[in-house]
Amino acid sequence: DQQVKQNSPSLSVQEGRISILNCDYTNSMFDYFLWYKKYPAEGPTFLISISSIKDKNEDGRFTVFLNKSAKHLSLHIVPSQPGDSAVYFCAASHPFNFGNEKLTFGTGTRLTIIP
Amino acid sequence: NAGVTQTPKFQVLKTGQSMTLQCAQDMNHEYMSWYRQDPGMGLRLIHYSVGAGITDQGEVPNGYNVSRSTTEDFPLRLLSAAPSQTSVYFCATLLGWGNTEAFFGQGTRLTVV
Numbered sequence: 008d009q010q011v012k013q014n015s016p017s018l019s020v021q022e023g024r025i026s027i028l029n030c031d032y033t034n035s036m037f038d039y040f041l042w043y044k045k046y047p048a049e050g051p052t053f054l055i056s057i058s059s060i061k062d063k064n065e066d067g068r069f070t071v072f073l074n075k076s077a078k079h080l081s082l083h084i085v086p087s088q089p090g091d092s093a094v095y096f097c098a099a100s101h102p103f104n105f106g107n108e109k110l111t112f113g114t115g116t117r118l119t120i121i122p
Numbered sequence: 123n124a125g126v127t128q129t130p131k132f133q134v135l136k137t138g139q140s141m142t143l144q145c146a147q148d149m150n151h152e153y154m155s156w157y158r159q160d161p162g163m164g165l166r167l168i169h170y171s172v173g174a175g176i177t178d179q180g181e182v183p184n185g186y187n188v189s190r191s192t193t194e195d196f197p198l199r200l201l202s203a204a205p206s207q208t209s210v211y212f213c214a215t216l217l218g219w220g221n222t223e224a225f226f227g228q229g230t231r232l233t234v235v
Contacts, residue, residue, distance in 0.1 A: 011164075013164075016162075041223055041224075043226075048228070048229070049228055049229070050126070050212050050214075050226030050227050050228050050229050051165070051212070051226045052226070053223035053224070053225070056223060096164060096165065098165075107153075107216055107222060107223070107224060108153040108154075108155055108170045108171075108172055108216055109155070109167055109170060109180060110155075110165075110167070110224060111167075112157075112164040112165040112166070113164050114162055114163060114164040115164055
């Protein structure tokens with residue numbers, strides 16, 4: 008049973024426009040969420056995170072929104088740049104993970120920025 | 123500062139062979155984890171460790187063994203390779219307590235024929 012779902016396998020966005028990547032989860036115990044970015048032949052790199060006590064976290068061009076009642080989070084990238092083309096993974100952790108050693112990942116969304 | 127180093131980067135095994143995927147970190151992180159990435163399935167946790175001498179199973183542990191004799195190293199052993207273990211393997215480290223992010227190595231692409 009996929010507890011973290013990214014229902015869009017791919018997304019294409021024009022350079023300069025907003026990219027919105029979505030993630031849904033089913034386990035209400037999850038209390039911390041992370042977004043990772045992955046280029047081909049490289050390991051995932053951390054992008055941004057949000058705790059369940061917040062509904063928004065912003066870092067430069069990246070903003071993550073959390074809607075706990077809908078069990079939904081989204082990553083907004085504004086403005087989108089060609090270097091943002093990558094696969095984006097949503098991940099979740101629950102309170103029994105003392106240090107996020109057990110992350111549950113979504114299946115990923117491949118974002119392509121069109122110049 | 124190398125961060126998280128995985129070796130080898132690529133490996134081809136025959137069914138039934140055994141091998142060890144190496145993971146070394148110089149970040150002095152307490153926690154380490156192994157994930158595998160398969161098409162359409164995201165990353166799935168194989169085994170993890172919260173400190174030297176302490177390991178536990180993740181979501182997909184069958185066919186794999188781990189040990190953690192030092193803080194720096196967390197090898198993943200395939201006991202008898204099967205085609206179903208063809209995957210990309212990632213090692214990750216975390217600082218320890220609290221909500222911190224995981225740092226990943228570059229991955230090992232394993233093909234079992």
